[in-house]
Amino acid sequence: MWACTFGVLFALFLAPGSRIGGCEGQLSNDTCRNETCGRAFDPYSPLVLCSSLPDAFVECDGPADFSGNASQAELLGYGCTKFGGTKYEEVQHTKVQCRCLPDIECYGDTEFLRGNEPCVKYSGYNFLVAFIYSVLLGFGGADRFYLGYTGHAVGKLITLGGVGVWWIVDVALLLSGHLTPEDGSNWDRYY
Numbered sequence: 001m002w003a004c005t006f007g008v009l010f011a012l013f014l015a016p017g018s019r020i021g022g023c024e025g026q027l028s029n030d031t032c033r034n035e036t037c038g039r040a041f042d043p044y045s046p047l048v049l050c051s052s053l054p055d056a057f058v059e060c061d062g063p064a065d066f067s068g069n070a071s072q073a074e075l076l077g078y079g080c081t082k083f084g085g086t087k088y089e090e091v092q093h094t095k096v097q098c099r100c101l102p103d104i105e106c107y108g109d110t111e112f113l114r115g116n117e118p119c120v121k122y123s124g125y126n127f128l129v130a131f132i133y134s135v136l137l138g139f140g141g142a143d144r145f146y147l148g149y150t151g152h153a154v155g156k157l158i159t160l161g162g163v164g165v166w167w168i169v170d171v172a173l174l175l176s177g178h179l180t181p182e183d184g185s186n187w188d189r190y191y
Contacts, residue, residue: 034107034108039107047106048107049106050100050106050107057101057104058099059098059099059101060097060099060114061096063083063118064076064078065079065083066080066081067082067083068081077113078094078095078096078097079094080092080094084185084186085120085186092118094119095113095115095116096114096117097113098111098112098114098115099111120186121184122188123188124188125185125187130143130147130179131174133146134171138156138161138167140161141155143170143174144170147179147180147181148181148183156170
């Protein structure tokens, strides 16, 4: 036994790739981490389930966009058919595709689905900027240009904010949450 242990150490550090007689099976370069090779999970081993690794050791993609393709999202079991929402109840939640970082040893598949991520996307629109544009330059359609409503913005510019009425209505719509970015994204967070 000791001869094999020292022989294994010799093989690892001094002569990589060499074989040691009588010690077969003790020096293993096995990368199999799941049941496909007959390996069973041992809860007392130092290997943690890959899907249970902390977020610091895992890299996840954003929510998959299946807008207009609900059958694909249903078939795969994950993905968003609608993004955004102003209230928590309006926002869909989904699992996301994750993978372990390189050189992290764990048990199970290194690519897996995880979490209950909100179907929210951010495009760089800031509520405070939109509100300042609406109050100070709303008569010229600056708020609508900023939010991506170019056609409405041109009409608002030509009519000088609908002679002030459209300007006031847009400030109220913005404050009530009914005027949001045109692409359906949510407001960027401040933190």
